[in-house]
Amino acid sequence: MITYNGRNGRTYSLGSKIGSGGEGTVYEVIGSNDLVAKVYPSPATSTQREKITTMLNMNFDPYLLDEEGNKVLTVAWPHDLLLDYSGTMCGYVMPKVHTSHHIFEAARERERLQLYPRYNKLTPYTIARNLATAVKIMHAHDVVIGDFNQNNIMVNEHGYVTLIDCDSFTITNRNTGKVYKTTVGVAEMLPPELQGRDLSRPSSKFTEQSDNFQLAIHIFILLMNNTHPFTGEVMNHSQNSSCANPITTNIAQGMCPAVKGGICPSCCPPFNTLYSPLQRKFIDVFRYDANDAVKSATIHKRPTANQWQTVLDMAMRNMKNGS
Numbered sequence: 001m002i003t004y005n006g007r008n009g010r011t012y013s014l015g016s017k018i019g020s021g022g023e024g025t026v027y028e029v030i031g032s033n034d035l036v037a038k039v040y041p042s043p044a045t046s047t048q049r050e051k052i053t054t055m056l057n058m059n060f061d062p063y064l065l066d067e068e069g070n071k072v073l074t075v076a077w078p079h080d081l082l083l084d085y086s087g088t089m090c091g092y093v094m095p096k097v098h099t100s101h102h103i104f105e106a107a108r109e110r111e112r113l114q115l116y117p118r119y120n121k122l123t124p125y126t127i128a129r130n131l132a133t134a135v136k137i138m139h140a141h142d143v144v145i146g147d148f149n150q151n152n153i154m155v156n157e158h159g160y161v162t163l164i165d166c167d168s169f170t171i172t173n174r175n176t177g178k179v180y181k182t183t184v185g186v187a188e189m190l191p192p193e194l195q196g197r198d199l200s201r202p203s204s205k206f207t208e209q210s211d212n213f214q215l216a217i218h219i220f221i222l223l224m225n226n227t228h229p230f231t232g233e234v235m236n237h238s239q240n241s242s243c244a245n246p247i248t249t250n251i252a253q254g255m256c257p258a259v260k261g262g263i264c265p266s267c268c269p270p271f272n273t274l275y276s277p278l279q280r281k282f283i284d285v286f287r288y289d290a291n292d293a294v295k296s297a298t299i300h301k302r303p304t305a306n307q308w309q310t311v312l313d314m315a316m317r318n319m320k321n322g323s
Helices: 046-057 103-107 109-115 123-140 208-223 247-253 276-286 305-320
Strands: 003-005 011-021 024-029 035-039 063-065 071-073 080-083 089-095 153-155 161-163 233-236 241-244
Touching: 003 080, 011 035, 035 080, 046 080, 046 089, 103 109, 103 123, 103 153, 103 208, 123 161, 123 208, 123 305, 208 276, 208 305, 276 305
Parallel strands: none
Antiparallel strands: 003 011, 011 024, 024 035, 035 089, 063 071, 080 089, 153 161, 233 241
16 A cells, blocks of 8 residues: 655555556545545656646635535546655645546437436536536636647536546646646647647647637537537638538638538538527637638637526526427
8 A cells, every 4th residue: 555645744545546547547545535646657847746736726626516505526626745755746636536427428429328318408508508617617717728628528427527637737826927838739629829839839828718719619519419510511612612621620721611601410400400699609719711710809709618608508598498
């Protein structure tokens, strides 16, 4: 049994291994059903320790209350450091995520029926709304998610989401002004201003607006039967023919079939069947072209997480009222 110290004298004894990846191995914490420990493959760098310490000093509450007053985990935020006998940081403690399901399972028909036996038209809206809420909370604390991909979002049987791998988020130390930036991302999720960029360079900056672009993609996928908004064909007027491009090319050039009258995959519901205020939100974020894709006006037109939360609440009320 391996035991580590925390920052304030608490000790953490590690139990069974839960999983592992390139960034570390996650273990149960003996005696706690709500905490796990992430152990790095090698001792933490000074930057890693600074970043996690900065996150701990934010006194961030990763929980919210559901309608019945139960605590719901929104993000697997660091809880404490893991220090060996010499005081070297070897990882950190974080809340345990009590679900093994990723958000993409809620979008795929076969998997979502297993996860949600009573799946109905409100289910994807509930998940999307809760995702918008989680992003809203992050942004309220000046936290940028950055690598906002489907593998980093967990979802439970009630439609609540938990953001994981938060040690990759872009964090700003409010006292020193130092920024600990996200350096990786999934190309099919990145906004046009980050397409083709070396994300490790200081000039490649993830922002709340880049989160907002990725949030819109997640919401579209949930509501439109697992269809990525930049999948399909858009008329290329210079060639006077339709062209099917990789998703990354379509993102860079603003070729979103749903908002430009193109051809969406056959599994995608008609865009005009969406609640009209939702249509307008998707148009705000996805209707641009190669000439204005990275202009400030285009980037800042993207709906915020709070705006998505509001319009999704409106859509669900509208659906419940049968309008």
